[in-house]
Amino acid sequence: MEQNYLETGEAEQLTVEQAIANLRQKEDLGARYYAAWWLGRFRVKEPEAIDVLLMALEDESDRAPDGGYPLRRNAARALGKLEDERAVPPLIRCLEFPDFYVREAAAQALEMLSDSRAIPALVQLLEGGVAKAQFVPGKPHLVQPYEAIIEALGTIRATEAIPLIKPFIGHPVEKVKYAAARAMYQLTSDSVYGEILIQALAGDDLQLRRSALMDLGAIGYLPAGSAIAETLAENSMKLIALKGLLEEEINQNGNQAFELTQESIKVMELMDSLL
């Protein structure tokens, strides 16, 4: 993952005008797809960029062999990064779209925008609970993007969704279980859920260990510090997770004079050892 997503030095350079023009035209689908990603990656928040991304969110021309909508997926992801609340209602509508990956990208984007207007539509997708949360026959995914939905509800602090989210702790798909633990911790601050994620750091599968690292970083669960440092995973992942802990500690216990707490210094010592 580190090798695929964290290195951006080789990205093709566009200008803002080029990217917007590339997204506006309809002939070169590859250029449109790349432009949508590029606007998100480089946080282009100009109103015109938002306009073209919102148009791309309703695109019909770029279709994948599986019937999916690649450009809509990329546009949704980009809109999540651009902090413009005009994107919220269209993204909520995307949650009902037939393409699973558009729904997933929309839920992730709504998490990033953290807008409470999204709660009812997100909650609706959890209807039927764990029993309904099965794999789609012949597909590598469940009927809904549960991981993204549950994580969004946790981040948006949708406490009304607690009774719906809690049963997903028992879901057989590990990543869904971690998402539920992460959200439940955000919604209740009960350490029982943080401990579930610490246990996951010792699992057999590197992908799942990475996933638990990112979840612990996202909730900033301070007691996880040493366990994160000792996890068998890339240092870059562990550093990102510890950064999440440190940010949470500073935000909770920091003050105007920016005095460093003993806990903050402990996390920094762990980070230093991983450089």
Place this chain on the structure above:
Amino acid sequence: MTEILTNTEILIEAVNKADSADGLLEAVEDLAAVKAVEAIPTLVEVLGYNNPGAAVAAVDGLIEIGEPVVPYLLANLDDYNYGARAWALRVFAGVGDPLALDLLLKAATADFSQSVRRAAARGLGIIRWSKLAPEKLLPAQKEVLQALLLTSEDGEWVVRYAAVVGLESLAKTLAKTQSQLVPDITARFSGIIATDTEIVVRARTKLAWQKVTSNE
């Protein structure tokens, strides 16, 4: 046949034959534990596998072996696998041999991989300066200082964080011998505390500033 193999050869065989991630980790730990020069090529090879646990064990083992590792690793750097390059930079950093100084300087400021820049920045702070001829010391330390000041403006937070850690270590060294250079470092720390966009970088710099100024 087996009775003529040395213990190290047996352990090398075990690394080569490991058929699972956990098996590889254990075999690498065992091989690293003997701290044998003959183990160097095998341990260096492990840095290129996509197995972070085994790579950590190999890095620790190579650092324990120390200076004999440096010429071999310099000659066998994998330019295309930047995961392996980042681990190799951690070995250079851990050994601290000035032989790798040019490589660390270049890597910290110009490598395209942020993991490599990060490891190199940390390494620049912990060079074993006593290994360097006295007449080369001051120019080399000035060069390291300039490289770390530049690296502290990197676009990636983790590289800036590592540069601050490197500058803190360098400041402690310079305080004993070249204390006239320390104000350059504390001034940069003040700048980072005032302007860096990432709170964790500001926090680490605050800690570094406290440590360096309390030594004065």
